[in-house]
Amino acid sequence: MQISPIRDAIADAARTVVLPAGIGKLTCTGYVPDSVVAPCFFVGEVDVSYDRAMGRGMDELMFTCRVLAGRADDRSSQRILDAMLSGAGTASLKQAIEAARGAPGEMALGGLADDLRIERVQGYRWYEHQGSSFVGAELAIKVIGSGST
Template sequence: MDLGDIKVVLAAAVRAEVPSLACFGYVPDSIPEPCFFVGEAEIEFDKTFGRGLDEVTLTCRLLVSRSDDRSGQAALDRYLSGSGPRSIKRAIETARGAPGEHALGGLADDLHLMRVQAYRMYQVGEHNYYGAELMVRVIGEG
């Protein structure tokens, strides 16, 4: 699996399904609001014999405006819902492809949004945002 390509295509898949988000396959220097980006990666090599399978866990972040506490968190909640037009979960599930197809346009065998964590206030530079981390597992050939 090519980590760089996976990050870029994952961000593009979310952007295609949720066009109201600015999406990046890397950590941007400045944050346009609202923003989804792929951050850290953990790679576990050789999950099966003979370089058959690697597993990557991507920490993605979703940051929204802190215009006021109620509306900022309401916007965050809409993106974190399990379904609906702004659902990042739905966007990631769409990137899995149809049954029997490879995920992310052939870059991986499968991917899965495992959980949302760290729902809190984030500071980037001098700006504060409401946000959360989305943990995405990607599996594919080693």
């Protein structure tokens, strides 16, 4: 699996969320941005586990993604964040990203991987990014696929 195209495909999938009226669109990027326009989703760190199956049959990538909701009003920002972290609904990152798994028997992320899933949400807290504070959380996304591509 090639890491860079997978980063971009995860960001593209996250971009499909529909936030509540008046919030605007979710800014999404496959890399850590220099500056944040909230609400923002980005793919951060990646951990790679090679050779999960014989003959380079499978590698596993574990991406730590962050979603930063805002900073102007702590209560409304947390409500926006809660909507994005919910398991279902138009604003659900889980629902949007896992839709990129494809239909049964199809490759995930447009053919870049065998499968992916959001394993957990962690670190629901205030984040400092380039001198500004944002309420946010991390999403742990597991992606599996051939180690020979």
